[in-house]
Amino acid sequence: MARRTGLIALAAVGGLLLTACGSTTEDAGPQSATGEETRSVVHALGTTEIAGTPERVVVLDSGELDAVTSLGVVPVGTVETEGLLEELATAHDFDAADVEVVGSIAEPDLEAVAALRPDLILTNAIRHEAIYDQLSELAPTVMSAELGAVWKENFLLSAEALGMTAQAEEQLADYDRRVGEIAAAWSDPAGTEVAVLRFMGAGEIRAYARGSFIGSVLDDIGFVWPAALDTTDNRVELTPESLALVTSDVVFWSPGFGETGQAESASVQSGGLWTTLPAVQAGAEHEIDDSRWFLGLGPSGADLVLDDLAEIVASR
Template identity: 50%
Template sequence: MHGMGRYRRTALALAVGLVLAGCGSDDGGRGAEPTAGTRTVEHASGTTEIEGAPERVVVLDTGELDSVLALGVTPVGSVRTAVSDELPGYIQDAGVDPADIANVGTISEPDLEAIAALEPDLILSNMVRHADIYEQLAAIAPTVFAASVGEAWKDNLRLAGEALDRAEEAEELLAEYEQRAGEVGELYGDPAATEVSMVRFLDGSAVRLYGVGSFIGAVLADVGFARPELQRTQETFVEVSPENISQADGDLVFSAAYGADGQTAAGQITAGGLWQGIPAVQEGRAFEVDDDRWFLAIGPLGAGLVLDDLEEVAGRLQG
């Protein structure tokens, strides 16, 4: 599922254009030319004064990474996940070389010294991940925190746009996304009549079913899909045991694995009789998807990639 749909092309074209527009800056940052004056940005941890348009940005979660790239800014530093030293592969489609983004620790343990060494003019994160180190981060550079992650990805994009002095670009991205989500929904006829189940395999035998209160839940809702009863929760996810994997059934089932090859039980579970007995699996309505795109991205680029995959699935089902 790696075709490039129209929304993704539009979003990436905007991102690439914004990135290239800032390539001539003297300090190596990739943002646009700063605007004059100081702006005050209200956010989950208070208010922060930001001078002009930041160019040396550090991001401390995957949603913030996705948002700033979509807005055309290449961060000078970013955290990595607990399972990989690599950034999500899809960011190269935004015209960015991952090697240009310094490693500043992991999401759970940001490296404050590495962050300070980059001399950032803006740090972006959220209360869910880093509420306990906000003051330390704010002592390094102006720091803006979103209140939550996942379902709130659109609000977080708007906040990043405000902090980066790119609010108009953020609204452009969201308008394109909303239009594209509606178009993808039409490919399924009446998407509200289709219950979509989301399954994620993690380290060991952990299995999560993602609810409406998650990033992917929000994207599916924008397309117009219904969800199985167990996944109609405002929680990000509910955990089930491998013995109860039959609860993952839906009209469509999408699954992904978070972790290095062999570190999850995805292969073992999906080869087992309980998974193979799920009607959607038996009838060819279960699809394996990329975890980076569907679960980790949590921003406009990731949302566009999900829409691309859903468009491809619609074609398969109709063929």
């Protein structure tokens, strides 16, 4: 079972999913007309006023789903996340079936969102800037600006919206501690080049780089990148014919995004350039879980990656 992080979500009461944490005095501010404390949250698309402690949270991107569940908050709704919801439910002891799926990341179902009567909506401007005004009519809406390596900043923004900044800072401190343990156990991450490959199908292989979520985690540990993949971009696009660029000492690879990716990974690894890669020849290639390494985009996702790396270190 994945290592639990954050606070454990409380059970649903009376058909409504409530946040699992109590009041958050560190974010105290002015009071609303109803007497609830309010706070002004500055985000990618402006400033949003939030009253009290949100109890019916809807998240429309995987990073925000990771963020709120890491803080012990079970959202009333989220978008389809390719298995991430179930992974997080296992990590944080809640029932994924209690969370309503409201469309996809690309096309959230706004009617379904409205039916949930949210008091806070969290998402990312890259995904949903075009529907910000519509979402804001349904509930106070907070949008982070970017994706990928900025996951810590995004986590803190979600925590601010929830009134849980102190808890988030504690979790990031715990992440830093675990990163230090992995780095020490690996012994020489600064002398180890790594690559992270994801087979997408149709000849597309993504080599994730330092600008990605997973790249930032590996950067924090102190790993380095082969010259062709050493970029602050999110990823480098490869093909089966350009795999020779993967000169790293270690390769982490996902067997695919869907059936087409899995078929391609099997085909590529059956011969050709794959068998000539230094990491493959050295027995230093490791299969990874797609949802854990690529979809979490938050502290729980990072924690699951560190779990996997701890197992790899122990087996070396």
